[in-house]
Amino acid sequence: xxxxxxxxxxxxxxxxxxxxxxxxxxxxxxxxxxxxxxxxxxxxxxxxxxxxxxxxxxxxxxxxxxxxxxxxxxxxxxxxxxxxxxxxxxxxxxxxxxxxxxxxxxxxxxxxxxxxxxxxxxxxxxxxxxxxxxxxxxxxxxxxxxxxxxxxxxxxxxxxxxxxxxxxxxxxxxxxxxxxxxxxxxxxxxxxxxxxxxxxxxxxxxxxxxxxxxxxxxxxxxxxxxxxxxxxxxxxxxxxxxxxxxxxxxxxxxxxxxxxxxxxxxxxxxxxxxxxxxxxxxxxxxxxxxxxxxxxxxxxxxxxxxxxxxxxxxxxxxxxxxxxxxxxxxxxxxxxxxxxxxxxxxxxxxxxxxxxxxxxxxxxxxxxxxxxxxxxxxxxxxxxxxxxxxxxxxxxxxx
Ligand SMILES: [Fe+2]
Numbered sequence: 001x002x003x004x005x006x007x008x009x010x011x012x013x014x015x016x017x018x019x020x021x022x023x024x025x026x027x028x029x030x031x032x033x034x035x036x037x038x039x040x041x042x043x044x045x046x047x048x049x050x051x052x053x054x055x056x057x058x059x060x061x062x063x064x065x066x067x068x069x070x071x072x073x074x075x076x077x078x079x080x081x082x083x084x085x086x087x088x089x090x091x092x093x094x095x096x097x098x099x100x101x102x103x104x105x106x107x108x109x110x111x112x113x114x115x116x117x118x119x120x121x122x123x124x125x126x127x128x129x130x131x132x133x134x135x136x137x138x139x140x141x142x143x144x145x146x147x148x149x150x151x152x153x154x155x156x157x158x159x160x161x162x163x164x165x166x167x168x169x170x171x172x173x174x175x176x177x178x179x180x181x182x183x184x185x186x187x188x189x190x191x192x193x194x195x196x197x198x199x200x201x202x203x204x205x206x207x208x209x210x211x212x213x214x215x216x217x218x219x220x221x222x223x224x225x226x227x228x229x230x231x232x233x234x235x236x237x238x239x240x241x242x243x244x245x246x247x248x249x250x251x252x253x254x255x256x257x258x259x260x261x262x263x264x265x266x267x268x269x270x271x272x273x274x275x276x277x278x279x280x281x282x283x284x285x286x287x288x289x290x291x292x293x294x295x296x297x298x299x300x301x302x303x304x305x306x307x308x309x310x311x312x313x314x315x316x317x318x319x320x321x322x323x324x325x326x327x328x329x330x331x332x333x334x335x336x337x338x339x340x341x342x343x344x345x346x347x348x349x350x351x352x353x354x355x356x357x358x359x360x361x362x363x364x365x366x367x368x369x370x371x372x373x374x375x376x377x378x379x380x381x382x383x384x385x386x387x388x389x390x391x392x393x394x395x396x397x398x399x
Pocket of ligand 1: 159211214215280294298
């Protein structure tokens with residue numbers, strides 16, 4: 001394990017060196033009620049005239065998509081819809097959307113929806129302008145051509161895909177989630193409009209909110225500290241602790257919705273700078289294998305991973321404990337860190353996410369653990385995940 005840790009740190013040092021040479025990222029978002037219309041105006045001002053909107057049928061049926069994009073039509077932009085995105089979008093869906101984009105001759109892509117729609121929008125934009133198989137881009141910085149501008153209007157508050165350069169696409173043959181990350185996939189601008197997440201069902205509010213919390217915590221305890229990763233993640237955690245329970249119990253509370261959409265955006269900025277960690281490494285396996293929604297998988301795994309790395313991340317966890325108002329002035333770092341881990345489980349319970357899933361099968365543990373360890377080794381984590389620990393965590397998640 002010592003050698004593996006040394007190798008991991010060496011690889012990360014090299015990656016960090018390379019990352020520091022990538023072009024700086026511009027973050028741009030319109031926020032508040034009516035900001036979707038502002039974004040539509042911005043797209044027109046940027047000279048776009050033909051826009052592919054990538055979304056899902058459910059949002060179309062609810063009228064949310066028309067609400068989000070009416071500002072494109074009213075400004076004379078020719079719009080075509082691809083509404084075939086399903087949860088955990090696949091490469092097959094990406095290719096379908098790319099065909100529509102080519103036939104339409106779109107000069108920009110707008111993702112409207114949750115993480116699945118925004119991730120699909122990014123990879124569709126790249127696939128429609130290339131003859132390459134998008135499966136070849138799995139990994140970091142593999143896209144070598146110019147990609148049309150991508151815009152995002154999230155309708156949930158969790159994934160942060162509106163402010164990250166990555167997209168998660170499922171390889172349906174292998175039943176595994178793959179990540180394509182490239183600076184050219186960074187959305188040019190986003191709209192964080194609470195009018196579009198009002199009334200989102202409590203279960204989706206809970207799951208997506210815990211995804212945002214996981215992003216913020218994993219970024220805060222990361223081995224790396226780049227750009228605004230610490231300040232963005234602490235701003236997100238503060239907002240989530242104050243507003244996620246309200247958004248969950250009172251779905252039409254505009255202040256809570258607006259605060260959660262900002263929190264997801266800040267958390268997305270943080271992971272765009274330092275990536276995620278071992279929680280996602282395990283949760284991705286549960287999503288890929290069993291279709292457990294990403295936020296639920298993260299919420300189940302998060303306290304266990306924090307427990308696993310509590311010694312290595314004690315100071316950071318203690319800071320987060322103070323941030324959310326735990327402990328007293330004479331509490332030790334160890335007490336604050338412990339209280340913070342307990343508070344994460346308490347928040348998960350409060351918003352109705354179960355700690356275990358009956359979908360997870362004991363006979364899959366070994367294979368899932370191996371994949372999680374492999375994925376975790378690519379993240380800037382303070383403590384490398386090992387198979388025994390991953391198996392132990394999976395046991396605790398299994399009914
Ligand atoms: Fe996530």
